[in-house]
Amino acid sequence: MNQAQATKNTQVQHMNPIQTNIVEPQGTVHHAPHDAALAARALTALRGLYEQPLALFSIVDSEEDLAEIETLAQRITAQSDVLVLVGIGGSSLGAEALVALRSANHSVRLMVMDNPDPESFAQMQQTVHPDRTSWLFISKSGGTLETVTQVMLVLDWLEHEIGAEGIRARCYACTEPTSSSLAKLADHYGMMRITHDPLLGGRWSCAANIGLVPAAVCGVDVRAVRRGMRDVLHHALHTEAEHNLAIQGALYAMRHAALGRTIHTIMPYVDRLEFLSAWCRQLISESLGKDGKGITPLAALGTVDQHSMLQLMLDGMDQQFFTVITTHQHGVGTKISKKLADVAGLSYLADKPLGDVMDAFQQGTIASLQAAGRPVRTLHVPVVDAYHLGALLMHIMIETILIADMMEVNAFDQPAVEDSKIRAKKVLGA
Template identity: 30%
Template sequence: MEYNKNFYQIHSNGDIFQRIQSERGTIGYYDLPYQDTSDIKAYAKTIVQKHIVVIGIGGSSLGVKAIYEFLLPSNKYQKDLVFLETLDPLEINHCLTKFDIFDAHFVVISKSGNTIETISLFKYLRTLVEINSDNCTVISKAKSGLTKFAQDRDIKVFELAENVGGRFSVFSVVGLVPLAMVGVDVDNLLNGCKRVSASFFDQSSYYAPIIRKARFLVENKARFNINVIFSYSSSLEGFNKWYVQLWAESLGKININKTRQALTPIALIGPVDQHSFLQLIIDGVRDKIVTFIKIADLKDNTIIPKSNDKNLGLEYAEGLSFNDLLNKQADATIESVEAQGDIPCDVITISTVDEYNIAKLMFSYQLLVSAIGEFLQINTYNQPGVEKGKAILKESLQN
């Protein structure tokens, strides 16, 4: 008697680790922490325009925006990053009123070179301002039409490797080039990635939390299929949006057993969403896992002042810094969730606001998603559902 099988089963942590080790030979994002940034930094220093305009969508802009918005409140950059990532004409033209397009450097990012949103926006911009080698940089794969366009005009091209997917590209030239132009310390970003990568692959401090969380999420996906991030800082709003794309586009797949997987991401900001979604978490259906993200030091010591008017009340909060109040609100919310006893939750505390720490957080999430994908036995790195919509749009426009 012979017996063969191909059905889904949950592998051991060791098996999953070996599978991720094997992925390093084909999936490009694993190597990004160890790249040489000399050319990127040297080129960035030649950019003289005040406004760095990123023209891209999805993985071509979300990660860059997440890092920039995290760092911006506590840094004074001489240049600013602007993002054009919509086809809404009202938003496009409103955005264009916010900066001087004649003092702008346009970074056009499209791996395929034919992303309809990006190329359409770029074509429109070319009717407003002359695009040339002095005010434009292109990031695309080696043989795309966009790359050919740039090469024909001596516009600088940074090639994006075929094996680096958009939502895993933030630490590639996609993120490093525009961030370096603004003045972000891209080497410190990569140092944060290296810290997590080395620890995980050495099976040191970052290994166990990532692999255990991935396993828990997969083993309990039938009951807890909604994954909530509750970030306690407005500077993490960009990270939240990046997380939603990374999670949804990577994990919403059909596995080898032809079973549809559904790990749904939801991203919240505290304390704002304490006044809405928290009610659903506490008293709603027990189908959610919650991850709280706190920042210990926001690099701002603004204090709640004392008031002589007793009608305002809340004297017990006077003299407290807003940073401390924000974290105390987070702690109170965490305690209220933990007190339920049947809502899985964990807490990530970022020590401070800098490149190193946001990179550690983001690279950890990339590794977590890769581990979950291996547990689920799916292709984490494709997006067939997205491609179907693109194909339908293209056909409809051509007919």
């Protein structure tokens, strides 16, 4: 699609499976001409990225890679009870967000080794059975020190447990097609190498094999994930600013950051979306925190963090703006016994399903935040499944790209993090 076609198609309303509502404190000033100019520029930039094409958008727009991903997942599933993913940051967070959808009775579970903590490594060795485990080593550069050090320890251990042939059959390395440390280790043992797209940054990689292989191994419908992502992408590309959910979300963030509310609290009321908040933390921090600018993402979980953070949210400094992620909970789940509700003196709960309790608290928190004069945006999906999780992931990625354009920072690099890596290597004698 060329630029002219993209512009023409903005008149078409494309489906977005996410419902959103923004309630801002009384007196919040909307600078309509300024907002319109920001939105127009950001939308033009987004369409320009699609035309380049940006690797993320090309991947989402295609299904050509999915058969290969599913075939690899079937191979791993057939030989494994556990898939151990050795990777950190963008190499693991997207996969964890997707694998949270895994059914409790699915045969394969995911274990992530990210932090190079000696105690955690020892616990892994005591937990897994090497002859019923597969290993996925992920590092875009192939030189991520936390990952490569653990890969070497795993390989040394596995060589004693299942031998070089076992390593070749059970270990997979995902990295760029370069001669990196991880690539050399993979070639030494004859492991299958999976190509990490050199043009796709780790924090954007949940849409690609890096996120989708672990998801498919754990029984997640990766075609539905990709479909949800694609629907949201085309809504963002082809919908004018006034009705464009990603544009409106970016303007919401910019308005409140300009007022000194630079903490974005992301609070799903769904346990399976807890890892989504952790993934957001990296995406937003690394994409926007540059040149003295940025937004600080704060991950929370309802109702758990009502018992740890809500006091601060409601009565502390007015530094936060909120995104509360909800789903249909009313009428869902096991019913509370009338007999026990009466015994407990809570007769109003008799015969109510557990979902009614969660629904009441998510409604109550949203109303409390609004009453306290806090800006609140809700993102609502009717059900938390692969399609709608894909939609949420893509919405947040596009919104982050748009905010970066509005802030005039590069969403796709992270130059400052290299300094700590260099210093760590010096400590180790490099």
